Amino acid sequence: xxxxxxxxxxxxxxxxxxxxxxxxxxxxxxxxxxxxxxxxxxxxxxxxxxxxxxxxxxxxxxxxxxxxxxxxxxxxxxxxxxxxxxxxxxxxxxxxxxxxxxxxxxxxxxxxxxxxxxxxxxxxxxxxx
Amino acid sequence: xxxxxxxxxxxxxxxxxxxxxxxxxxxxxxxxxxxxxxxxxxxxxxxxxxxxxxxxxxxxxxxxx
Numbered sequence: 798x799x800x801x802x803x804x805x806x807x808x809x810x811x812x813x814x815x816x817x818x819x820x821x822x823x824x825x826x827x828x829x830x831x832x833x834x835x836x837x838x839x840x841x842x843x844x845x846x847x848x849x850x851x852x853x854x855x856x857x858x859x860x861x862x863x864x865x866x867x868x869x870x871x872x873x874x875x876x877x878x879x880x881x882x883x884x885x886x887x888x889x890x891x892x893x894x895x896x897x898x899x900x901x902x903x904x905x906x907x908x909x910x911x912x913x914x915x916x917x918x919x920x921x922x923x924x925x926x
Numbered sequence: 927x928x929x930x931x932x933x934x935x936x937x938x939x940x941x942x943x944x945x946x947x948x949x950x951x952x953x954x955x956x957x958x959x960x961x962x963x964x965x966x967x968x969x970x971x972x973x974x975x976x977x978x979x980x981x982x983x984x985x986x987x988x989x990x991x
Contacts, residue, residue: 806929813936817943824966825939828973832932835973835980842983849987867989874988878981 799844803837827889834881865913872906931976935969942966 810833817826849870856866879902883895942965949958984990 806932810932810936813932813939817936817939820940820943822939822943822962825935825942825969828966828969829932829935829939832935832973832976835976836929836931838980839983842987846987870988871990874984874990877988878984 799840803840806833806837823889827885830888831885834885838881868909868913871909875902875905875909878902931972935972938965938969 810829814826814829817823817829852870853866856863879898883898883902886892886894886898942962945961946958949955949961
């Protein structure tokens, strides 16, 4: 099953990272954990694509405007990339860089979500007498 | 996306550390640091190729154009 290979890769790369850290090579340990994260993500990529396609078809059935859903998908993608980068720099002990990455991600998400907020405001003003 | 990449990076790391200690014992610390630097640059090049592939996948997956 997929989950077994994911856990196997995770454990093996954790052992290798600890070994490299022990051999006074923390930068290479960081690179090993980075490569592992990338490999594991690319393993689940096609499953994620399947989920997103199903969600797309569901949203297409409802008369909800498609733009809102694509914004949601974009925000999920931004959240994932930001968390990926922030976690890597947290592992390396760089808390400041991690918090800056998260700050940037929050700002970008806010910018993406603004049109929906404005549409909501218009809707509310229309409803109220 | 194959798993032996992790083993390749780890083996380069182990090789570098051994090489570094050998060179230190032989009294040539500066060569040790240079070889470590070269090794890290090589591994970094590999990982950057992986990162760019990953980000392209994410871009197409989440429609983040």
